[in-house]
Amino acid sequence: MKLIVLLLSGIVFCSAVFPTQDDELAKSIERGKMVYSENCISCHMGTGEGVTATFPPLAKSDYFMENPENGIKAVKFGLMGKIKVNGVEYDNMMPSPGLGNDEIADVMNYIMNSWGNSSEKKMITEKMVEAVEEKK
Amino acid sequence: MNKNSSVFKKYLPLALGGMLLTASVGLMSYNNGPGKSFLAESDLKVDTVATGLTMPWASALLPNGDILVTERGGKLRLVSQGKLDATPVAGIPEVWYKGQGGLLDIALHPDYKTNGWIYISYSSPKKDGEEGDDGGANTALMRAKLKGKELTDIQQLFKALPNVKGNVHFGGRIVFDKKGYVFLSLGERGQKENSQNLSKDQGKVVRLFEDGKIPTDNPFVKTAGAKPEIWTYGHRNPQGMVIHPTTGVIWEHEHGPQGGDELNIVEKGKNYGWPLITYGIDYDNSIISKDTAKAGLEQPVIFWRPSIAPCGMTFVTSDKFKDWKGDLIVGSLKFMQLQHLTVKGNKVTKREVIFDKIGRVRDVRQGWDGNIYVVLENSGKVVRISPKS
Numbered sequence: 001m002k003l004i005v006l007l008l009s010g011i012v013f014c015s016a017v018f019p020t021q022d023d024e025l026a027k028s029i030e031r032g033k034m035v036y037s038e039n040c041i042s043c044h045m046g047t048g049e050g051v052t053a054t055f056p057p058l059a060k061s062d063y064f065m066e067n068p069e070n071g072i073k074a075v076k077f078g079l080m081g082k083i084k085v086n087g088v089e090y091d092n093m094m095p096s097p098g099l100g101n102d103e104i105a106d107v108m109n110y111i112m113n114s115w116g117n118s119s120e121k122k123m124i125t126e127k128m129v130e131a132v133e134e135k136k
Numbered sequence: 137m138n139k140n141s142s143v144f145k146k147y148l149p150l151a152l153g154g155m156l157l158t159a160s161v162g163l164m165s166y167n168n169g170p171g172k173s174f175l176a177e178s179d180l181k182v183d184t185v186a187t188g189l190t191m192p193w194a195s196a197l198l199p200n201g202d203i204l205v206t207e208r209g210g211k212l213r214l215v216s217q218g219k220l221d222a223t224p225v226a227g228i229p230e231v232w233y234k235g236q237g238g239l240l241d242i243a244l245h246p247d248y249k250t251n252g253w254i255y256i257s258y259s260s261p262k263k264d265g266e267e268g269d270d271g272g273a274n275t276a277l278m279r280a281k282l283k284g285k286e287l288t289d290i291q292q293l294f295k296a297l298p299n300v301k302g303n304v305h306f307g308g309r310i311v312f313d314k315k316g317y318v319f320l321s322l323g324e325r326g327q328k329e330n331s332q333n334l335s336k337d338q339g340k341v342v343r344l345f346e347d348g349k350i351p352t353d354n355p356f357v358k359t360a361g362a363k364p365e366i367w368t369y370g371h372r373n374p375q376g377m378v379i380h381p382t383t384g385v386i387w388e389h390e391h392g393p394q395g396g397d398e399l400n401i402v403e404k405g406k407n408y409g410w411p412l413i414t415y416g417i418d419y420d421n422s423i424i425s426k427d428t429a430k431a432g433l434e435q436p437v438i439f440w441r442p443s444i445a446p447c448g449m450t451f452v453t454s455d456k457f458k459d460w461k462g463d464l465i466v467g468s469l470k471f472m473q474l475q476h477l478t479v480k481g482n483k484v485t486k487r488e489v490i491f492d493k494i495g496r497v498r499d500v501r502q503g504w505d506g507n508i509y510v511v512l513e514n515s516g517k518v519v520r521i522s523p524k525s
Binding site (some may be wrong): 038 | 191208233234235237302303304326391394418419420421442445470471472493496513514
């Protein structure tokens with residue numbers, strides 16, 4: 001009986017907490033899509049494929065997905081100089097789009113959960129963006 | 137005498153033929169075939185004239201050799217005798233630095249040497265009482281004079297309305313037609329339908345008197361509900377605008393959608409079609425319009441596919457680039473190069489990439505010395521292109 005109560009309350013707890021988190025991520029992704037279509041799409045393209053050797057891809061990008069902080073830094077401070085993405089060198093410049101930390105978190109969540117990318121339900125929060133500083 | 141002339145007659149065709157052959161060989165090596173100019177990138181050199189700029193957008197080449205450079209973040213910088221002054225020029229108003237917004241173009245009045253007027257465009261945040269989104273912005277035009285390291289006689293001439301919250305498409309190029317008018321290009325601020333709406337300034341080129349007053353012979357002055365400053369409409373995001381050196385007509389280029397950047401000849405009252413017609417598709421690959429042409433809508437001189445993200449442009453009028461005289465040099469943000477467009481009348485007959493990978497080109501101008509000056513956003517430089525010898 002005790003076990004059943006524990007199990008039930010466990011289920012109730014989980015259903016109360018996890019969907020909320022998923023919900024928040026889903027909402028953030030939705031907002032992020034808007035941020036993306038206004039600020040990112042004309043270079044990184046609608047499905048994140050970029051332009052080979054000119055603008056790096058965001059879809060299945062090792063640079064981005066293996067270290068999301070790279071992405072946060074690029075969006076927060078802009079990016080300049082050579083980087084290597086999926087074996088291809090890029091030497092263009094991304095001006096900082098001047099987004100708020102909340103918008104950066106949203107667009108990160110959108111990118112990390114689109115076009116074959118998955119953050120495995122992990123969510124980038126405004127606080128995490130705030131904590132990222134320009135110099136390593 | 138007679139004998140001599142008959143010998144002459146006999147050999148005349150041969151001699152003429154030989155001359156023709158020699159001449160044509162000469163022509164071929166000189167001109168490399170029709171439409172090809174013999175001045176090449178390899179005949180030119182690039183020298184850095186200013187470094188240390190942060191996200192420079194445009195330059196004004198002063199008659200004394202100094203250069204004023206706008207930085208998009210909101211600072212006006214002076215390059216004096218080849219050195220960037222550490223202190224920014226004072227007097228720039230508050231700019232809305234976000235997305236593609238910020239401090240934008242700078243242009244000298246055609247009579248700058250006598251009147252000292254400098255025109256500057258920028259993204260201006262919404263002020264109390266102005267139409268549009270709270271927290272939004274739109275492109276504004278001001279003029280001022282440079283006294284030492286300070287702007288004086290500052291006059292706000294124009295502000296595009298309504299204010300819009302979005303981050304994109306401010307346009308911002310300033311050009312003078314030397315007949316007493318100043319033109320300013322305005323992006324549609326991410327609201328494409330408004331390019332066709334004459335009651336809004338988005339997606340327009342506007343014409344003003346040089347003091348900001350609106351000419352009464354502008355094309356829509358008598359159209360009910362239309363903004364009287366509008367000169368042309370149906371633009372997307374024009375960031376290159378120059379006056380043709382002989383016809384005096386405006387040539388403009390604009391960032392289009394994917395595969396639809398355009399070069400246009402901009403004439404009074406005309407509709408350039410965005411978003412009713414376009415050669416491009418949207419960046420999410422959706423179709424904006426199935427039409428590339430329609431009656432009453434202007435066609436571009438050329439369009440770029442793939443898009444090059446054109447920014448900055450100049451007509452070449454200098455003897456230093458003799459073979460390119462009358463041609464256009466266009467900057468590309470995307471491919472970090474210049475393009476040399478051979479212009480014949482109202483047509484572009486050839487495009488060639490020059491100085492590939494030079495940098496993210498924001499601004500291209502011909503200086504008082506006849507050389508071409510290019511502003512590079514990524515490296516924070518102004519460079520000069522001139523003949524090697």
